[in-house]
Amino acid sequence: MSSAIRFILNGEDVTLDDFAPTDTLLDYLRLRRRLTGTKEGCAEGDCGACTVLVGRLTEQGLRYESVNACIRLIGSMHGTHVVTVEHLAGKDGALHPVQQAMVDCHGSQCGFCTPGFVMSLYGLWLSNENPSRAEIESALQGNLCRCTGYEPIVKAAEKVAESRPSSLFDPLERDRMEITGKLLSMKTFTDTIMVEKADEAGVTRSIVPASIQAFAEILSQEPTATIVAGATDVGLWVTKQLRRLDPVIFINHLTELQSMVIEDAGVTIGAGVSYAEAHGALEAVIPAFGGLIDRIGGQQVRNMGTIGGNIANGSPIGDMPPPLIALGAELTLRSHSGRRTMPLEDYFIAYGKQDRIPGEFVEKVFVPRPADDSHFAVYKISKRRDEDISALCGAFHLALDDDGLVETIRIAFGGMAATPKRAASVEEALTGRPWTWSVISAVRDAFDDDYQPLTDWRATSEYRRLTAKNLLTRFFLETAGAPTELRRFEEMEEA
Numbered sequence: 453m454s455s456a457i458r459f460i461l462n463g464e465d466v467t468l469d470d471f472a473p474t475d476t477l478l479d480y481l482r483l484r485r486r487l488t489g490t491k492e493g494c495a496e497g498d499c500g501a502c503t504v505l506v507g508r509l510t511e512q513g514l515r516y517e518s519v520n521a522c523i524r525l526i527g528s529m530h531g532t533h534v535v536t537v538e539h540l541a542g543k544d545g546a547l548h549p550v551q552q553a554m555v556d557c558h559g560s561q562c563g564f565c566t567p568g569f570v571m572s573l574y575g576l577w578l579s580n581e582n583p584s585r586a587e588i589e590s591a592l593q594g595n596l597c598r599c600t601g602y603e604p605i606v607k608a609a610e611k612v613a614e615s616r617p618s619s620l621f622d623p624l625e626r627d628r629m630e631i632t633g634k635l636l637s638m639k640t641f642t643d644t645i646m647v648e649k650a651d652e653a654g655v656t657r658s659i660v661p662a663s664i665q666a667f668a669e670i671l672s673q674e675p676t677a678t679i680v681a682g683a684t685d686v687g688l689w690v691t692k693q694l695r696r697l698d699p700v701i702f703i704n705h706l707t708e709l710q711s712m713v714i715e716d717a718g719v720t721i722g723a724g725v726s727y728a729e730a731h732g733a734l735e736a737v738i739p740a741f742g743g744l745i746d747r748i749g750g751q752q753v754r755n756m757g758t759i760g761g762n763i764a765n766g767s768p769i770g771d772m773p774p775p776l777i778a779l780g781a782e783l784t785l786r787s788h789s790g791r792r793t794m795p796l797e798d799y800f801i802a803y804g805k806q807d808r809i810p811g812e813f814v815e816k817v818f819v820p821r822p823a824d825d826s827h828f829a830v831y832k833i834s835k836r837r838d839e840d841i842s843a844l845c846g847a848f849h850l851a852l853d854d855d856g857l858v859e860t861i862r863i864a865f866g867g868m869a870a871t872p873k874r875a876a877s878v879e880e881a882l883t884g885r886p887w888t889w890s891v892i893s894a895v896r897d898a899f900d901d902d903y904q905p906l907t908d909w910r911a912t913s914e915y916r917r918l919t920a921k922n923l924l925t926r927f928f929l930e931t932a933g934a935p936t937e938l939r940r941f942e943e944m945e946e947a
Contacts (some may be wrong), residue, residue: 453503453643453644453645453646454643454644454645454646455469455645455646455647455648456469456645456647457469457526457527457529457530457645457647457658457660458530458531459529459530459531459532459533459534459638459677460532460533460534460631460635461485461506461534461536461895462534462535462536462538462539463484463539463623463627463935465634467876468526468647469587469645469647470649471527471647471649471658472649472651472656472658473525473656473657473658473678473697473698473699473700474525474526474656474690474695474696474697474700475525475527476521476523476524476525476687476690477504477519477521477524477525477526477527477529477534478490478502478521478522478524479526480526481504481534481536483652487536487538489536489537489538489567490503490521490536490537490567490568491564491565491567491568492505492522493522493564493565493568493596494522494943495522495523495688495691495692496523496687496688496689496691496692497520497523497594497684497688497750497752497753497756497840498594498596498750499521499565499568499595499596499746499749500520500565500568500569500572500594500595500596500752501564501565501567501568501595502520502521502522502568502842503518503519503520503521503567503568503569503571503572503594503595503752504518504519504521504534504537504571505517505518505519505534505535505571505578505624506519506524506529506532506533506535506537506634507532507533507535507624508531508533508635508695508705509531509532509630509632509635510640513632514533514628514631514632514635515572515812516533516535516577516578516624517576517728517755517756518571518572518577518591518594518751518755519752519755519756519841520594520687520752520753520756521788522686522687522691523683523684523687523688523691523756524683524687524756525680525683525687525690525702525826526936527542527647527658527660527680527700527702528680528683528702528704528705530638530645530660530702530705530896531638531639532635533635534630534786534936535571535624535632536571537567537570537571539575539623540570540623544549546757547611547803548574548621548622549615549621549622550570550573550577550608550688551570552575552612553573553608553609553611553612553903554566554569554570554573554608554633556607556608556611557604557605557607557608557611557923558600558604559600559601559605559607559608559623560600560603561599561600562598562599565595565596565598565599565808566805568595569595569597569605569606572591572592572594572595572751572752573591573592573605573608573609573612575591575593575751576588576609576618576854577609577612577730578622578624578625580613581613581616582613583609583613585606585610588606588609588610589602589606590746591609591751592605592606592609592751592753592871593749593750593751593839594749594750594752594753594839595750602722624693627840629871632864635673635734636856639705640905641801642662642895643662644658644659644660644661644662644666644670645657645658645659645660645662646658647657651696653696654698655698656696656697656698656699656700657698657699657700658699658702658704659674659677659699659700659701660701660702661701661703661706663706663708664706664709664786666785667701667703667706667813668788668811668813669788670701670786671701671787671788671811671812671813672700672787672789672811673789674701674719674796675677675810675811676810676826677699677700677701678699678700678701679700679703679721679764679813680700680701680702680703680704681703681704681723681724681758682704682726682756682757682758682761683756684749684756684757684761685757685761685765685767685875686754692789699842700735703724703860704758705723705745705783707926708722709722709723709725709760709815709816710722710724710725710729711816712725712729712730712733714733714736714737716821717820717821718737718818718819718820718821719733719737719738719818719819719821720732720817720818720819721733721759721760721814721816721817721818721819722815722816723759723760723761723763723764723813723814723816723817724758724760725759725760726754726755726756726757726758726760727745727749727753727755727757727758727759728747728751728754728755728757729752730745730759730773730843731746731754732746734819737819737821738779738821738822738828740775740828740830741775741830743830744771744775744830744832746838747760747832747834747837747838747839747840748769748771750838750839753839754768755757759772759817760814760815760816760817763776763783763796763799763814763817764806764808764813764814764815764934765805766799766800766805766806767866768803768866768867768869768870768871768872768873769842769845769866769867770872771794771832771842771845771866771868772865773800773864773872774830774845774846774847774864774865774866774872775828775830775845775847775864776796776817776863777796777797777847777861777872777874778817778820778828778830778847778849778862778874778930779828779849779862779863780795780820780850780862781795781796781817781819781820781849781854782794782795782817782818783795783796783799783814783818784795784814784815784816784817785808785812785813785814785815786812786814786815787809787811787812787813788811788812789811789847792795792816793887794807797827797864797872797874800871800872800873801871802871803870803871811857817840818865821835821888822849823851823852825852826849826850826851827848827849827850827851827852827927827930827931828847828848828849828850828859829847829848829927830845830846830847830848831845831846831847831923831927832845833845833846833867833911833919833923834910835910841910842866842867842910843867843910843911843915843916843919844865844866844867844868844905844911844916844919844920845865845867846863846864846865846866846920846923847859847862847863847864847865848861848863848923848927849862849863850887850927850931852887856886857884857885857886857887858882858883858884858885858886858887859881859883859897861877861882862881863875863878863924865920866888866909867905867910868903868905868916868920869903869904869905869914873902873903874902875902875903876902877898877902878895878898878901878902878924880898881898882895883893887928887931892924892925892928893925895910895923896921896924896925897923899917899920899924900917903916903917903920905917
């Protein structure tokens, strides 16, 4: 075994062998490297003040993504290129064009949030030469500003896109081949990495398996280990709950878990595929997924969080399980001894309990392609439209026969029970009956037989029950062709 991870920090090669599994990238940057341009705000991946770029090798080449350093654990950085705001300015001190645009457009007042905004805009600048207003706003979803508001910041993004300078002025474009070569040398390793560090309770271990086979073997020996891919959930165990985690197995680098296969029957998504990566494939096959994923966290969270992680953690308010269950998705679990496949809905047993035996991990999920003549929709209800946790999330999948009767219907909700759960009573009340308003209005109360939701700070029990009933009404209206979705102001003007 190797005992150190390797990565690149701005222009420097780093070998690190003295960190704990719960050490964050933000603390490493600020406390150990004194790169204090990266700020600490919320410590939960919400405000974006800690935004940095992380470059990694993909099948399409070197790809840079904005991430939240506050919840990104340092053990996941092996074989990556970490870029902070300090790396943008030229050697002579000249501002990067993205920074200069923020100055010219008066996009900063107190300045605390500014480095995070700059890094998010820089990530957009690298990946999109001519972003639309909607794409700019999407890139900034995960950054909060209390001073200038967003209009001057959006104008800065538009300005730098209009007068895009030569790539020779940009350090990442200029050094792309050199960085790619270095990352390739780091990636082609055959040894599993284990970094040990003593604390007051003993010795903690950070494990970076060399392959998926090594991961399965290690997990069979350490069945209680915490598995970390994107850390968008586990990161909060560290920053908010101050948990001591040992050992931690980091799997975000395992390419075997990052494959996507689109077939006539549906889409197979590896457990390590992020929301951002899955967005295009899922939206192409099932358009409703595009709108849902756009509202999961900010861009930084979507770049880090994985489809498999959202399933594996078994959260009752996870956004992906309800639509996947409504579509009849199948889950594949893998262990050192083999694989098994099950309907996704059977994976969730009770609150905090899933059908996963010791040593098993989520390997992939298969999402069936809905029939062309079926109807599918998913609705996320939250206090804020963007970057918020769901109060509830409902998904509906309907097939009608030639007589307009309900042939099959699958309804699944998150946030309404201890696990993501189907509305069995409502489904039974609708099956075989006409898809008409009189039938819909008569069966709405069947939701009360399926769900007895809790009251918490996100919503009351009564609100959740009423909203679930109203979402069935909304789904019916949409299948009848009624417009129910709010439209952006610009879209209304164009219409």
